[in-house]
Amino acid sequence: MPTWALALASLLLCAGCAHGRKSKGGVDGLKAAAERFHQLARWGDLRSAFQLVTPEQRLKALKEALDRKDDDNLKVLDYELEDAQVDGARATVLSKITWQRLPSVSAKTDAVTFEFVDREGVWFIDGIEGGPLPLAKEHPSPGPTPARSAGEG
Numbered sequence: 001m002p003t004w005a006l007a008l009a010s011l012l013l014c015a016g017c018a019h020g021r022k023s024k025g026g027v028d029g030l031k032a033a034a035e036r037f038h039q040l041a042r043w044g045d046l047r048s049a050f051q052l053v054t055p056e057q058r059l060k061a062l063k064e065a066l067d068r069k070d071d072d073n074l075k076v077l078d079y080e081l082e083d084a085q086v087d088g089a090r091a092t093v094l095s096k097i098t099w100q101r102l103p104s105v106s107a108k109t110d111a112v113t114f115e116f117v118d119r120e121g122v123w124f125i126d127g128i129e130g131g132p133l134p135l136a137k138e139h140p141s142p143g144p145t146p147a148r149s150a151g152e153g
C-alpha cells in the first residue's frame with residue numbers, strides 16, 4: 001500500500017474522531033475521486049474529468065480549459081498522489097503532475113493542491129491550485145481574524 005494511502009487513512013480516522021463523524025464519502029471515495037480525475041486528465045478526457053468538479057464550478061472549469069485549447073494541447077504525462085488531509089466534509093489532496101502544453105516540447109512538474117468537498121457521500125473538486133488546470137474556489141474559506149492590539153478599539 002502506498003505511503004500516501006496510509007497517511008490518508010490515518011488522517012481520516014483522526015478527523016472522524018475529532019469531529020464525532022466520519023465523512024460520508026470516506027477515504028476510499030476520496031481516493032477514487034482523486035485517482036479518477038487524474039486518470040481522465042492523463043487520458044485527455046477533460047469533459048469527463050470536470051464531471052468530478054462541483055456542479056456550480058463545472059461549466060466555468062470546462063470553459064476555461066476550452067479557451068486555453070487544453071482539449072487539444074494539454075498532455076498530462078504522469079501524476080502521483082502525495083498526501084491528503086481530511087477535515088469533516090472537506091479534504092485537501094496534494095499531487096505531483098508532470099505535463100506539457102503543445103507546441104512546447106518541455107515537460108513541467110508541479111505540486112498541485114486539490115480542494116475536495118463531500119456532498120452526500122460523493123467527493124467533488126471545489127478548487128485546484130497550481131498545475132495546468134487551475135480552478136479558483138467559488139466560495140473561498142474566510143481567513144483568520146487579525147488580532148487587535150491593546151491600543152486599538
